[in-house]
Amino acid sequence: MKYKKPTKSSLLLRWSYSVPLLSYLSFFLLIWTLSLPLSPFTRRNTVLIDDRQWNKIEDSFEIRMKNSNFNSDKMKIGIPVTEEDKNEYLVNVNNKANENRNQNDILQDVFSRADKDKNGKLDSNELSLWIRKKIMEHISLAVSNNFNLFSDIDVDxxxxxVTWKEYHSYFLKKRGFSSKYAKNHDERRHKGLLRTVKEQILRDKAYWMEAAKSNPxxxxxxxxxxFTHPESSAANQLALVDELYDKFDRNGDDFLTEDEFAILQTEGGDETLVxxxxxxxxxxxxxxxxxLNGDGKADRRELLHYIAPQSPRHSEHEAEALLSLADVDKDSMLSLNEMLAHPDLFLKSKMVDTARSFHDEF
Structure with a gap:
């Protein structure tokens, strides 16, 4: 077979995908391996939210990734709802027989896997380790699935x-509308769409404008x-570091001291309230x-590690919150019965549905 030399356009297209992906992966490698502070950049307003990598992900139970911007509303627009839709978040993707498990089965499965010492109880450490494992899975899948989804939409x-027109067309077709309808849809009127779908489009447009930096x-x-996974975005995490500096770095030296973080100050007229x-x-x-290095102050890298979803503090705080809400007998441990007595709490938590929990926060 005769070798066909790649054209300039095909090479350019290949680089347009690979360079951003490699840059993004390099950024995360920088966060977790280097000790040098990141250089400062222009601050902007954003909302502040409140190590060992797992080498092997358990292969029999995973939470299906859910993109919050593609929430389906099939029942309301006349499209039959399947059992898979009902369990869109909570399914065993490796075993079709388990797709229709009820809530108790799901919680029992999670409890059993999180209970490492098999004593029928989950302490804060077991809870935290399991939650962090699910967070690491979510971030890894979010980054890898993002490129595939991006490629599926970037077609025209x-x-x-990805242009807004391409995304909007994909949005409509994912809800069962024909390609012809999606192509000819008048976005100014949204004729034929229910109010809930129109509201979702408006929300997506707002999220889109927030994510678009170079071209609206x-x-x-x-x-x-x-846009799809704000908690996984490097740009968003850097912006959160800027928010920490804006809020706490009172002398503007680009370092955060223990006193600056621990003692809050508010301005009231001509007085400063401590x-x-x-x-x-x-x-x-x-x-x-x-x-992290115990020198009494934090640079940008340390703050980036602090706010990143992979930081152990997020799973520790979530474990503490679940224990405080569900530990009925106050033994500082969680039993299966206590977990089953609070199904909504756990099904919506990062312990079970990590993706939706993150997206609800944003």
Whole structure:
């Protein structure tokens, strides 16, 4: 077979996909391996939310990834709802027979897998380890699935960016509308769409405009990740670091000290009000989760590690919250009965449905 030399356009298209993906993966490698502070950049307003990598992901139970921007509303637009739709979040993707398990079966399965010492109880450490494992899975899948979804939508033309028109057409076809309807749909009127679908489009448009930095009508690969999975976006995480500096770095030296983090100050007229409520807890938080090298101050890399979803503090806080709400007998451990007595709490938590929990926060 005669070798066909690649054209310039095909090479350019290949690089338009591979360069952003490699840059993004390199960024995460930088976070977890280097100790140098990241250089500062322009600050902007954003909302502040409140290590060992797992080498092997358990192969028999996974939570199906759910993209919040593609929430289906099939029943309301006349499309039959299948059993798979009913269990869109909570299915065993490796075993079709288990797709229709009820809530108790799902919770029992999760409990059994999280109970490492098999004593019929989950302590805070077991809860935290399981939750962090699910977070690591979610972030890994979000990044890998983002590129595939991006490629599926970037078709008209396939040029390395997703336009709002391409996304909107994909949005409609995912809800059962024909390609002809999606192509000719008048976005100004949204004729034929129910109110709930119109509201979803408006929400998506708002999220889109927030994610779009270079072009309001098109998203790059990383901007698309910020649109579909804001918690996984490198740009969003860097913005959260800026928010921490804006809120706590009172002397503007691009370092956060223990005192700055622990002692809050608010401006009231000509006076500065010092707030020392929960100061001891905040100092403990700074020493344990922020100041990684113990020098009494935090640089950008340490703050980036602190706010990143992979940070152990997120799973620890979630475990503490679940225990405080469901530990009825106050033994600082969670039994299966206590878990089954609070199904909604656990089914919507990062312990079970990590993807939806993250998206609800944003």
């Amino acid at each position: 033309p396939r040029n390395g960016v 009508d098109a998203l790059t690969v990383d901007e698309f990740l910020a 707030i020392r409520q929960d100061e001891n807890q905040r100092r403990a938080e700074f020493r344990k989760s922020i100041d």
